[in-house]
Amino acid sequence: MTLIKSISGIRGTIGGRVGDNLTPLDVVKFSAAYGQWIKTQRNKDNYKVVVGRDARISGKMVQSLVMQTLSGMGIHVVDLELSTTPTVEMAVTLEHADGGIILTASHNPKQWNALKLLNKHGEFLNAEEGEQILKFVEEENFEFSEVDDLGKITYHNAYIDLHIEEVLKLDLVEVERIKDAKFKVVVDAVNSTGGISIPPLLDMLGVEVVKLYCEPNGNFPHNPEPLAKHLTELSQKVKDEQADFGIAVDPDVDRLALVDEKGNMFGEEYTLVSIADYVLSRKKGSTVSNLSSSRALRDVTQKHGCTYHASAVGEVNVVAKMKEVNAVIGGEGNGGVIYPELHYGRDSLVGVALFLSLLEEKQMKVSELRQTYTSYFMAKEKIELTPTLDVDSLLNQIQEKYKGEDMTTIDGVKIDFEHNWVHLRKSNTEPIVRIYTEAKSQEEADALAQRFIFELKELTNS
Structure with a gap:
């Protein structure tokens, strides 16, 4: 406890x-x-x-x-x-x-x-x-x-209704074209308030909704974090219903995960990437995500001739950076989309509306859309802290060892190698050091994480 x-x-x-x-x-x-x-x-x-x-x-x-x-x-x-x-x-x-x-x-x-x-x-x-x-x-x-x-x-x-109205007023939300597309979507709201916000939004957009765990009774039918291992029923339901895609949100509806028409995860990191692709195609400007988010957002931003910026981890830090650079879209790689034209907060409702607008514009299946983005793979590991462990000293030693690399130190230490990256940071909420890596294959990401776990332990014992 x-x-x-x-x-x-x-x-x-x-x-x-x-x-x-x-x-x-x-x-x-x-x-x-x-x-x-x-x-x-x-x-x-x-x-x-x-x-x-x-x-x-x-x-x-x-x-x-x-x-x-x-x-x-x-x-x-x-x-x-x-x-x-x-x-x-x-x-x-x-x-x-x-x-x-x-x-x-x-x-x-x-x-x-x-x-x-x-x-x-x-x-x-x-x-x-x-x-x-x-x-x-x-x-x-x-x-x-x-x-x-x-x-x-x-x-x-009435505020959920007002929220939906504000989303539908946005210039980049193509309400009539979405209605004409006749999408069919399965929604897993983990029996929380996504069940009284996402389906009504979809109804207003003319989308056929198949509800899965949309009764807001608080009895979570599975682990409420919207990860692939927790969304097997959603994946199966999408296939059974021959839906265009599936939507999963966390209990407070600020994280948006998508499942393609084949029942495969679109990837939480790619929620923001795809929506940024759409926004930048209509409105040029900077983008922002935190240091532990995928390089894919930087790629898609540069594709549109725009500038990507990284912030320290935490929504408040992302928002501060977005304001500083006047970003047109930003968020976090956990499925958190921040669209400042609506408000400065992660918002699954605006994420859903913008994703549907993108899908209608592209005229392709969700699985085909995913193939248009560079695939990156992440590993997320951690090291338990002991009372005698001096984390700041450890990170300083890593910083010194890799001082010739492209490095960011606004939140722990992030090292950007040519084909991959590693981010080491002390958790704000748990007695651990988090180790995030990203590479072009899962094996490479896992190996990079294990390499830095080994290096940190070596430094601890030296």
Whole structure:
């Protein structure tokens, strides 16, 4: 059982002891710290925070604690109830709110939950803001409102519909052409809020929808991370239904994975790559992904005569870089698409709409589309940390050893060799060093990862 406090929020397993797990007391303390932080941002009479949740079983309990705590601090709450992470992000700006909280543990199993915190722009907090909230949690010097000044809680159940409307208004979403194409798609929403957002979007686009686990009851039928080994039923259903492709999203609907008409994974990394290909064909500009994402995005960006940029790992870092370079598309290689014309957050709804627009334009099957992109293969390994292991020293030694190579050190150490790359970084959430590699074959990627595991262990023992 686990409780993890970090600059991006608090997450943990439900039940157990205070301070060791995500208990009601931990939820209240973290909510109060966030409320206190909200009040330091602007001096005003009325504060407003948007709160929504995915469908996991503990969500209603956790959301009630969060909202009542904020109310106790005199902060008004807009309750979206069941929602998606990108929907909450958009609602913050549409409500002119001071912030937002999403109750979701993303792809973690059902015993987990988390509070993800947003600023007034509907974007995740940066490191400095996160540190301020952690300090408030530690001090526990909270000030609550008197009885006449309690915040009001207002229920608003239309934001998923509003989110869909905003997606359909986008210039690059070819609504009528998609309708004419008569696509058939299978959707696996892992019994969370993808089931009340993705099918309605597809309905508005005239797509025939076959639902698989679209009941938002929080009983995840399989591991909720949208990886090939967890999506065997979706793959089979696509073939059985002779569908054009399959869609899988994680419980809070910010990661989009696709399955081709043969039941094969399109590849999470290639969700962003293909959508960037479409966007850049219509609108030239820079692209951004994090250092651990596929080189394929750089390839497709350069194909369109545009410039690719890499950021440190983490959505907040990707967004910051996108703003810096005025990127037209960006995201993360885990299926997270950020389209700034809509909002600065990973969003499966806009990803689906843009992918359908691309597919209609290309007039080819999903498997054929995938063959138009260079194939890269990744390996993801890790080394457990011990209390005596000096990670910074290890990474400095690797940096010195490979100083003649193309290297980036904004987040750990990434070494770009001619035909492959390796990225070594200390995890922000677990006591491990992550080792990511990419190459033109799985065997080469695996071998490169094992080589650096060996080198790190050698340095540890030297």
